[in-house]
Amino acid sequence: xxxxxxxxxxxxxxxxxxxxxxxxxxxxxxxxxxxxxxxxxxxxxxxxxxxxxxxxxxxxxxxxxxxxxxxxxxxxxxxxxxxxxxxxxxxxxxxxxxxxxxxxxxxxxxxxxxxxxxxxxxxxxxxxxxxxxxxxxxxxxxxxxxxxxxxxxxxxxxxxxxxxxxxxxxxxxxxxxxxxxxxxxxxxxxxxx
Numbered sequence: 001x002x003x004x005x006x007x008x009x010x011x012x013x014x015x016x017x018x019x020x021x022x023x024x025x026x027x028x029x030x031x032x033x034x035x036x037x038x039x040x041x042x043x044x045x046x047x048x049x050x051x052x053x054x055x056x057x058x059x060x061x062x063x064x065x066x067x068x069x070x071x072x073x074x075x076x077x078x079x080x081x082x083x084x085x086x087x088x089x090x091x092x093x094x095x096x097x098x099x100x101x102x103x104x105x106x107x108x109x110x111x112x113x114x115x116x117x118x119x120x121x122x123x124x125x126x127x128x129x130x131x132x133x134x135x136x137x138x139x140x141x142x143x144x145x146x147x148x149x150x151x152x153x154x155x156x157x158x159x160x161x162x163x164x165x166x167x168x169x170x171x172x173x174x175x176x177x178x179x180x181x182x183x184x185x186x187x188x189x190x191x192x193x
Contacts, residue, residue: 003176003177003179003180004180004183004184004187006046006183006187009031009035011027011028011031011053013025013027013028013053013056014027015052016052022059022063024052024056025056025059025060025063026063027056028047028056028057028059028060028063029060029063029064029067032045032047032060032064032069032072033069036069036070041188042069042070042071042072042073043073043187043188044073044187044188045072045073045187046072046073046074046075046076046183046186046187047060047061047072047074047075047076048075048076048077048078048179048183049076049077049078049080050077050078050079050080050161050163050164051078051079051080051081051132051160051161052081054077054078054079054080054081054082054124055077055080055081055082055135057075057076057077057080058075058077058080058082058114058122058139061075061119061120062114062116065118065119071118071119071120072120073120073121073186073187073188074120074121074122074123074182074183074186074187075119075120075121075122075123076122076123076125076179076182076183077122077123077124077125077136077139078125078126078161078163078175078179079125079126079127079130079132079136079160079161079162080124080126080132080135080136080139081132081135082132082135082136082138082139114142115142115146116142116143116145116146116148117146117147117148118146119143119146119148120148120186121148121149121150121151121182121186122139122140122143122148122149122150122151123150123151123153123178123179123182124136124139124140124150124151124152124153125153125155125163125175125178125179126152126153126154126155126158127154127155127156127157127158127159127160127162127171128154128155128156128157128158129157129158129159129160130158130159130160131160132160133154136152136154137152140152151182153175153178155171155175157171158171158172158175162175163175163176163179
């Protein structure tokens, strides 16, 4: 991560519809377990992702906490997809074509049902011109309800995962600067050599 100097690992998690929930979140949890098993300090780890990856950052933290693992130091989610029940309509899976997602499974819909007690500080960044704005707003409310430090950073006029337009869109550069500051403030600081 050029702006922070921290090492970054990118996870190639399994994707829907071929691998329904919770496959991707399980992959994220397994990667985190591997980091912990290799001796990495959780206070030097942040979960970060965009869109579905942002949702997996939240669900992996839920799974880690529920498994009795230490939670990471922070979560950064850009336009997180935090209500996974949308998959059925978007991928043309109706009725009996796939196992139903249980609408009250907290990990499937963390923005609506998850108890985020014990979570690390969270930074949510989202634009106003996208369908997932409500996911971030509701997730921030869940975090506040659980006394979790959360920053909800809403950028007017910005599209879904606008941060990818770094160098082209001023708002993307500014958002990544805020994310880098957040990470620098919350991680115990293993910088890349």
